[in-house]
Amino acid sequence: MTDHRAARTDNRTHTIMQATLDLAREAGYAKLSIEAVASRAGVGKHTVYRRWPSRGLLFLDAVLSLNTAGLDHPDTGDIVADLREVMTRAAALLGQPPWGPLYQDLIGEAQHDPEVAAALNRRFIEPQTANTLARLEAAKDQGQLAPDFDLDLAFEILSGPLYYRLLITQQPLTHAYIDRVLQAVFAGMSPRPQTR
Amino acid sequence: MTDHRAARTDNRTHTIMQATLDLAREAGYAKLSIEAVASRAGVGKHTVYRRWPSRGLLFLDAVLSLNTAGLDHPDTGDIVADLREVMTRAAALLGQPPWGPLYQDLIGEAQHDPEVAAALNRRFIEPQTANTLARLEAAKDQGQLAPDFDLDLAFEILSGPLYYRLLITQQPLTHAYIDRVLQAVFAGMSPRPQTR
DNA sequence: CTGGAACGGCACGTGCCGTGTTGACAAGTG
DNA sequence: CACTTGTCAACACGGCACGTGCCGTTCCAG
Structure with a gap:
């Protein structure tokens, strides 16, 4: 058969x-x-x-096959709590073996091999991004975010620092750090004594 | 002789x-x-x-030897304008040949080779970071930033998205994007109709 | 029973690795 | 003018992994 x-x-x-x-x-x-x-x-x-x-595409398939656990977004009604939940789970994956080093190597390979970069984006980054943006969209619809809140930018400001630590300085992705980033985006960084 | x-x-x-x-x-x-x-x-x-x-360390030396132009911080008295200047210059370097692809490959190599990662941090990332932090510190001393403004976090929130675009999504680092990031950090993202 | 597809095993030629050796050449020395 | 010393380009080496053939076997499908 x-x-x-x-x-x-x-x-x-x-x-x-x-x-x-x-x-x-x-x-x-x-x-x-x-x-x-x-x-x-x-x-x-x-x-x-x-x-x-x-070798690169084989490695991509192998690493992505580990992601069965998933990073789907919860929806408890509190957007910040939900984001914290997802970011914490992501940090737990990335911060330690086996996922962390493998994912790091995968992104490294993507810098040399355009096919790996394209496949990584299409099969992992973009779905995850869409996932988060959908959750942010819902929050905006519910009035938890201002109508002019820049969702795309928010996503990149939340993700960027995590990747920066993972790939560049290799500092740990602690719970406290995630809170600081969330705080900055959702409660403001209070740059000046009075905001301009 | x-x-x-x-x-x-x-x-x-x-x-x-x-x-x-x-x-x-x-x-x-x-x-x-x-x-x-x-x-x-x-x-x-x-x-x-x-x-x-x-090969990795040779490549590191070769790429860093190009950086004679430097990314020193100006100090016009306006911290946001100065940051915009530096970020724009950095984006101009990273966004196009020859620096962009080379720097990308260098970071990719750093993901596989700990020695390259360490040397890259010590010789390029840390000096640049110290540079920016010193400028932020000065701004705080001059009262342009609130006393409790989180300088380290601000730096990572400014840098992270640029690296995210460079390494992950490979989207262009436009002037407009830099403005959006700066705006978000220094004028707030107005997450809610009224800030909590 | 027969054809075809996928397989494990094996060997090939190629390219690059990192190392060893050799002989040419230049700089300082007596 | 020999003579030592050090640096170098050139070449050869064993080793490894590449990607591609070929072989004989196994396993269904018709």
């Missing part, structure tokens, strides 16, 4: 991705080779190349 | 870095090999390895 074939194929695909994750965790993405992946998976190199055109 | 030797050595160092930049511009960092650099520079591989322990 065709089902059996498809099942076998899926099994191999899954085995290869699992081997990719195992090796990436053990030795890091930098030392990940397709030969090693194939060997670890008990699979011929052809079987890998038949499914993925490059 | 020893001076002649030192001069010769410096010349070779400079020649190698220049060849590195040329090749990186032509073919991208991904295809940059030390063999190719040595060949282009008319130099033996030993001469490269004697100066740099890895």
